[in-house]
């Protein structure tokens with residue numbers, strides 16, 4: 467009989483082996499309240515350590531990498547098993563799978579890695595970051611529900627909360643300055659508000675949220691805290707700091723290849739299981755399903771996420787210091803003059819750095835565009851493109867691109883100036899090679915007003 471292996475465990479043969487029935491392994495498993503296998507190893511206060519202790523799936527033939535379960539549907543030995551799976555009595559915690567819009571083993575393996583990364587009980591992956599965000603909000607809020615959210619959010623999330631959810635679902639949002647804890651407290655209406663939503667490090671202003679304090683405020687009022695950690699995987703672990711749910715756009719740093727759109731919801735096993743409920747689950751019923759082949763590709767990239775983040779962050783830190791020394795208006799949470807530098811230091815996991823992104827305020831869109839044009843077309847420092855977490859540097863003028871969903875007043879309140887250039891710092895080439903390209907473009911601007919101290 468074939469064996470299915472995972473690090474530290476050898477499971478007996480699969481239930482579909484000839485002569486076996488669907489329940490021969492019943493005695494090996496304890497009844498579990500959740501359908502999901504939950505995270506077992508200690509988190510050890512470091513995401514890299516947690517990832518190394520997470521279950522490692524081997525391939526069907528003993529391959530060091532897991533096999534891809536490229537099946538839309540799954541067979542059973544007895545019809546009774548299907549009834550029990552649909553009744554929720556048998557689930558992925560016991561290796562029973564129904565259909566890949568529901569749980570899929572390869573996607574579940576990536577979910578296990580995401581849960582280890584974020585130190586949550588469980589996680590599941592989705593077709594995009596936006597589908598992770600919208601699904602979790604729809605799971606936690608009903609018609610008439612209310613969200614309190616940071617007013618500095620990725621433009622798509624801002625539009626979802628401002629326009630789509632009120633129109634389509636009667637879910638309303640009050641936007642607040644996430645650094646003003648009194649305002650956050652006052653905006654939460656007991657009995658009506660369901661969720662406090664914010665980004666651990668905001669897009670694009672790199673404002674750092676006080677996750678422990680905001681979680682304390684929300685929990686005192688009995689509401690859930692959902693944090694988008696897209697900008698700071700490895701650097702920050704919101705669930706370890708008090709948040710209930712962590713969402714990701716995996717399309718960014720976690721993927722690292724700028725070739726995949728994907729997302730994740732990390733949180734309690736009960737939440738992830740409820741999102742797969744056949745009658746009420748947002749993931750099951752809205753169907754933002756991740757393909758198993760995509761899940762496999764992403765699983766192979768997570769083991770080097772920590773190394774990549776360290777390099778993104780150390781290069782961003784070096785450029786931020788040097789650009790600041792040239793007199794540019796740099797926003798970078800690793801700099802002492804960043805308003806939340808000390809807060810970030812107190813919350814961050816050690817030795818990953820502070821951020822792989824930095825912003826430079828060029829004061830007008832025209833200057834921002836000129837700088838990006840020089841950087842791409844004359845000195846080859848990086849690419850004019852939205853998104854982040856790629857090995858090449860990506861640059862965009864946020865006000866006219868990824869935050870263009872916000873009106874002028876919303877952008878002003880969020881601190882997004884028209885000349886704000888967001889740079890996702892890559893690690894291709896050597897630091898000095900890339901710095902000389904950046905410096906050359908800055909000098910070619912030949913505009914003394916560019917530098918604030920000249």
Ligand SMILES: Cc1ncc(COP(=O)(O)O)c(C=O)c1O
Nearest residue numbers: 594595596620669696715717728
């Ligand atoms: C902070 C943040 N969250 C969520 C998203 C949406 O992710 P996706 O593009 O994977 O749907 C983005 C996209 O830019 C983002 O920057």
